[in-house]
Amino acid sequence: MSKEPVAVVGIGQTKHVAARRDVSIAGLVREAARRALDDAELTWADVDAVVIGKAPDFFEGVMMPELYLADALGAVGKPMLRVHTAGSVGGSTALVAAGLVAARVHGTVLTLAFEKQSESNAMWGLSLPVPFQQPLLAGAGGFFAPHVRAYMRRSGAPDSVGSLVAYKDRRNALKNPYAHLHEHDITLEKVQASPMLWDPIRYSETCPSSDGACAMVLTDRAGAARAPRPPAWMLGGAMRSEPTLFAGKDAVSPQAGKDCAADVYRQAGIGDPRRDIDAVEMYVPFSWYEPMWLENLGFADEGEGWKLTEAGATELDGDLPVNMSGGVLSTNPIGASGMIRFAEAALQVRGQAGEHQVERARRVLGHAYGGGSQFFSMWLVGARPPES
């Protein structure tokens, strides 16, 4: 049984900022959706279904906001599906939307993810107040810092690697007009001198809280043939989940991440990711996750990921650029962050990434993760349609 090939023919995002006080939640999502439709030169009437995702509803204080957003997203009279898989949700949402096309349930699907974090406080929203849990787990950084420590001890990576990632991503963000943080005076010294928040994670090595939305128009082969600009083709996509905490969990390199990547590579016919994949947009909310995920995703052997970073391979002009857009470190509307990774990967293979375009980006990986490093979603997109 064959699946319908899935093409990305429209991409839109908002200019991400700390607070979009000029728009409602509906206004924010509509802005991204309109841009995606404009990119595809389609209208609301061309959309068969809407798949929307975001991280917890508590961030904006709206329960099941898809109900309220149906009008703004032109979904009235259409199927509208809501996805929520923690931080990986932006990626998962795109994959659920892609599934509708692949299954030939719908021809053209609008998918969108958003977060308007200015309407709440993400740090405390992420500090889980449940019984029998350590009471001082302040924010995501408090959860992930020990895992970073474990990585440093395990790999022998020097302390300097985290700062290199942050310095790179913030410079990349200067080339991306939609990125939240545009730190024109950024220097490596400034990153290194920034305050320690959750040792070993410094202030400048953490993601901001952003308001923003990202949308994509996904379509079938016939839709792609009508597209005005080159489509990005989905060559593989997968989700994997594992429990939050259990004896034997490898929080540094979770099995679910490895399995998810392996599934994507199998679908896409990738034998050696380091050789066969041209660039990666990965979910790096704290700088040390770049070397950690390089290993988890199979771009480097265990304990070797930091060497790629240190050698400059992951720079925009390196041989494996990572987070060309500036990444989550520069832009983090949590519910949208995963979809932005997927969309940036698609922009690259379409040759539409502007100043942060990587030359000869034929196959690019988009990656997202969430929860306690337990939910993973990834897709690999290419400039050419899948064979078969």
Add this chain to the structure above:
Amino acid sequence: MTREETPGVRDIAVVAFAQTDVLRTTDELSEVEMLMPVLHSVLDRTGLKTADIGFTCSGSSDYLAGRAFSFTLALDGVGAWPPISESHVETDGAWALYEAWTKLLTGDADTALVYSYGKSSPGSLRDVLTRQLDPYYVAPLWPDSVALAALQAQALIDAGEADESALAAIGTRSRRVATLNSHAQLRGTVPQGDYAVRPLRTGDCPPVGDGAAAVILAAGERARELCSRPAWIRGIDHRIEAHSLGVRDLTDSPSTRLAAEKAGVFERPVDTAELHAPFSAQEIVLRKALRLDDSVRVNLSGGALAANPMMAAGLIRIGEAAARIHRGESDRALGHATSGPCLQQNLVAVLEGDAR
């Protein structure tokens, strides 16, 4: 959409269903503890283990749980090790079933576990549900779910399509047939009660309760191996309407009608329907949209007026419809789920058993 007689398309069926008893309070149970017996039960019915399942999808709501990412704890209960292919919708489990159905259609998996759960007892459900509304113009006024349903009931009465005694009869019938459903929360003779919000009396409103449900889907021959009479999903579709009540005709449900058309409901009569109508007046609206006459057995489980566990009640409707096919009590059944105020979003599934 309907998958009937489309060449090269997989047949997918509900092969097992399990649910909890729905209870007014479950103080002594966490959500995970409430869910676990249901997961074991539905797996036992097929002999499958978690590791045998190709795709898992769940539905629940953080707002009921009172904490962000509440579904992660349920996943721990599922036992997602080795890692599983899994997803979650922040709404009724009927939509998780829809996502799982599309996953099976792509051929990426042959079996799927779908579950959903909700505990309404820890909070005030009427207050909690106001947080679903337009956050700028409506939610600040805190109009609650019963008040909004009362607007709908009054609109129906004003249109001459119902009166209070007709509404009362629906509640009475639902709870009478629910005496045969050991999982239902309100069973037998229940007083119609005082007005909750005119014209709705307490008997027109669903009980507030906690519960969970689970379903297993399987494709093609796998379904026949796992179930002696699979409930084949002949069509399934869902549609949403505008959010603002002011732009909707509350006496009608065009989204239900459209979903039913796309799911193929009107191609042949159904013998059974399980409707997710939490309020008595909504059953009238849905019957009209679905063109169900008195020849169709509606809500033999007692429906949502007998038990309405948030986020599971819609999945239970599909499960109940499927279970009747499994037991040979139905040949073509309709399952319906709703979400949002006054039937804003609706899902319709058509299930069929093999010819006898």
